[in-house]
Amino acid sequence: MKLILHVWRQKNPAQAGRMVRYEANDVNPDMSMVELLDVVNEELILKSEEPIAFEHDCREGICGSCGFMINGIAHGPEAATTVCQLSMRHFKDGDELYIEPWRAKAFPIIKDLVVDRSAFDRIIEAGGYISVPTGSAPDGNVILVPKDASDRAMDAAACIGCGACVAACPNASAALFTGAKIAHLGLLPQGQPERHQRALSMVRQFNAEQFGSCTNIGECEAVCPKEIKLEVIARMNRDFIHASLS
Amino acid sequence: MSVVSAGVAPFYSSTVGKKAVMAVSGCVLFLFVLGHLAGNLQIYEGPEKLDNYSRLLHSMPALLWGARITLLVMVALHIWSSIQLAVRNYEARPTGYVRKKAAGSSYASRTMYWSGPIILAFVIYHLLDFTFGTVNPAFQVGNVYANVVASFQLPLVSGFYILAMVLLCMHLYHGLWSMFQSLGFHRATTLKRGAAVVAILIAAGNISIPVSVMAGLVK
Ligand code: SF4
Numbered sequence: 001m002k003l004i005l006h007v008w009r010q011k012n013p014a015q016a017g018r019m020v021r022y023e024a025n026d027v028n029p030d031m032s033m034v035e036l037l038d039v040v041n042e043e044l045i046l047k048s049e050e051p052i053a054f055e056h057d058c059r060e061g062i063c064g065s066c067g068f069m070i071n072g073i074a075h076g077p078e079a080a081t082t083v084c085q086l087s088m089r090h091f092k093d094g095d096e097l098y099i100e101p102w103r104a105k106a107f108p109i110i111k112d113l114v115v116d117r118s119a120f121d122r123i124i125e126a127g128g129y130i131s132v133p134t135g136s137a138p139d140g141n142v143i144l145v146p147k148d149a150s151d152r153a154m155d156a157a158a159c160i161g162c163g164a165c166v167a168a169c170p171n172a173s174a175a176l177f178t179g180a181k182i183a184h185l186g187l188l189p190q191g192q193p194e195r196h197q198r199a200l201s202m203v204r205q206f207n208a209e210q211f212g213s214c215t216n217i218g219e220c221e222a223v224c225p226k227e228i229k230l231e232v233i234a235r236m237n238r239d240f241i242h243a244s245l246s
Numbered sequence: 247m248s249v250v251s252a253g254v255a256p257f258y259s260s261t262v263g264k265k266a267v268m269a270v271s272g273c274v275l276f277l278f279v280l281g282h283l284a285g286n287l288q289i290y291e292g293p294e295k296l297d298n299y300s301r302l303l304h305s306m307p308a309l310l311w312g313a314r315i316t317l318l319v320m321v322a323l324h325i326w327s328s329i330q331l332a333v334r335n336y337e338a339r340p341t342g343y344v345r346k347k348a349a350g351s352s353y354a355s356r357t358m359y360w361s362g363p364i365i366l367a368f369v370i371y372h373l374l375d376f377t378f379g380t381v382n383p384a385f386q387v388g389n390v391y392a393n394v395v396a397s398f399q400l401p402l403v404s405g406f407y408i409l410a411m412v413l414l415c416m417h418l419y420h421g422l423w424s425m426f427q428s429l430g431f432h433r434a435t436t437l438k439r440g441a442a443v444v445a446i447l448i449a450a451g452n453i454s455i456p457v458s459v460m461a462g463l464v465k
């Protein structure tokens with residue numbers, strides 16, 4: 001099948017970018033979106049043109065490296081799917097795809113579809129961990145975790161840090177990501193001692209990175225490849241309000 | 247973990263804190279809208295009842311002014327926080343997308359920046375019409391019933407009122423469930439349904455008044 005691609009090309013952070021049209025004439029419906037870009041890039045390389053830069057690593061939807069907008073939706077039209085897992089059979093012969101990088105002040109473009117997401121790393125550094133004394137491993141089952149808490153913590157921990165939530169949010173807010181990290185640890189007994197300090201530190205960092213605020217509209221939840229729910233944002237709000245005002 | 251200080255100032259300067267302020271002020275304003283509707287509906291019990299109700303409120307100046315000042319403060323907080331957040335959110339995405347589709351948000355939630363200011367303009371007009379009487383040539387102090395009927399007989403006035411109530415309905419639909427979320431309580435489906443029902447009932451109750459006047463049922 002044949003697809004028309006309009007891809008954002010930008011040499012470096014300083015230069016202005018633009019959409020460039022490419023034709024992919026021999027698309028195998030079984031390939032993924034990322035493999036499609038590989039094929040397009042091979043042709044570009046043969047023509048001695050600069051290949052399209054994009055991030056990818058596991059290609060299994062688990063690492064969070066890949067991600068861009070396809071026709072205005074982060075990670076494309078399929079729910080709960082990263083672009084590396086998005087198969088071409090979801091498109092029709094002759095479809096036009098507009099492919100753009102995540103857009104946010106906090107995610108500056110490095111090149112083409114690659115953006116700098118180190119703001120997320122700094123949010124994690126601010127409190128996305130628990131402090132434990134080093135030494136021998138603790139005995140199993142010393143700390144009991146209720147089933148419900150472990151399930152919900154696991155759901156929140158599924159966040160792969162891809163940044164689609166920021167990209168989809170009209171306010172470029174990192175609330176879903178930050179909320180997922182705060183909820184993941186705050187639901188577990190091991191996360192309790194630092195629970196409120198964590199909310200303060202991580203929200204402060206999320207604000208310092210110039211992400212926007214959450215307006216509770218739910219665009220993030222709709223595009224998140226790991227189906228993180230708005231509930232984690234409510235938890236973040238609750239922990240932060242509690243920590244601030246008590 | 248390095249210790250970050252808590253307290254009111256860092257709280258209000260955070261995005262979460264400002265949303266909490268919007269939620270609490272919005273909640274007070276919602277309660278006012280509810281009470282105001284309850285008062286308004288007495289119009290169906292005739293001129294005496296409504297005018298007496300107004301006289302009753304005016305006979306308690308401390309309560310009346312207490313309520314008015316509280317509402318003004320809440321309006322100021324609600325608007326000021328929303329402006330600060332709107333500026334921040336605008337700056338958070340300096341370059342927009344060539345293509346952008348909404349994938350999961352409601353129309354009401356995406357148009358809060360429009361419904362809010364239009365409702366504010368309406369409230370100002372509404373006060374000039376029914377409280378100060380400046381824009382109502384037939385205005386008589388204390389004759390609430392007669393004033394309402396005189397104004398709503400004008401299709402333009404009724405039309406603006408109805409439009410404002412439709413926008414209020416949308417604003418409340420998103421605002422009502424959103425305030426729970428902002429304060430940390432999450433029951434998405436139940437809250438959204440509840441918010442829709444309450445918002446529609448409030449708008450319908452208010453809209454019934456100009457409709458009844460124009461239909462000649464209240465005169
Ligand atoms: S919350 Fe979802 S969309 Fe956001 S970074 Fe995590 S996995 Fe990606």
Ligand code: FES
Binds near residue numbers: 059064084
């Ligand atoms: S490449 Fe790892 S999630 Fe897509």
